[in-house]
Amino acid sequence: MDKFILIGPQGSGKGTQSQMICQDFDCVHISIGDIFRWNLANHTKLAARVTRIMNEGRLVPDEIVEEVVRKRLEEHDWNYGFVLDGFPRTRSQAEYLFEGWNLDRAIYLEIPDEVVYERVATRVAQGQAQGFTKRADDNPEALKMRLKEYYEKTMPLLDLFERKNMLLRINAYRAIPDVYADIRKGLGLGEPRKKAPAA
Numbered sequence: 001m002d003k004f005i006l007i008g009p010q011g012s013g014k015g016t017q018s019q020m021i022c023q024d025f026d027c028v029h030i031s032i033g034d035i036f037r038w039n040l041a042n043h044t045k046l047a048a049r050v051t052r053i054m055n056e057g058r059l060v061p062d063e064i065v066e067e068v069v070r071k072r073l074e075e076h077d078w079n080y081g082f083v084l085d086g087f088p089r090t091r092s093q094a095e096y097l098f099e100g101w102n103l104d105r106a107i108y109l110e111i112p113d114e115v116v117y118e119r120v121a122t123r124v125a126q127g128q129a130q131g132f133t134k135r136a137d138d139n140p141e142a143l144k145m146r147l148k149e150y151y152e153k154t155m156p157l158l159d160l161f162e163r164k165n166m167l168l169r170i171n172a173y174r175a176i177p178d179v180y181a182d183i184r185k186g187l188g189l190g191e192p193r194k195k196a197p198a199a
């Protein structure tokens, strides 16, 4: 079973690369951000607890995220494994994951700091020019806060993954297919699996 996690700053292509891996290798793509956004759209009880935090670009408290992840992983709905996109983002979350799951690799999508800032600035400018954005957390303050949270709480996890010999560093400041080719090579994934026909 393949159990991968993908980490990287906003705009590093986590969602895109997770989807590509899952499509070719028949894994389940688990995006914690998507699960939260689904809750927001459906006005669930969970949404009432996290909407403000998310819209401000802050990280949702660990115990809430860990509960969401626990429930999601309990579904065991994969054939070959899963790709966790956007989890863990803090030390507590990483420890939580290590306790219950034997992970294979942590894929780190690396892009230069100045490019991260440039992309954030572009999104801010676009948002201001259009007067609306797709995501409530794409406003200037939230974008900056998300970046701050990333550098303060998520970046330090790289050391942890490195010490566990599970970190795969990928230069993600390149064309999408090139990044993907490197990930496949780094993970030793070989040729795409044929998907089992739907029952």
Ligand code: AMP
Binding pocket: 032, 033, 034, 036, 053, 054, 055, 057, 058, 059, 060, 061, 065, 085, 086, 087, 088, 089, 090, 093, 137, 146
């Ligand atoms: P994302 O789409 O991955 O950027 O996530 C959107 C938002 O959901 C983040 O800015 C956080 O508010 C929340 N979120 C997603 N994953 C986590 C996590 N692992 N820990 C805390 N908050 C999270």
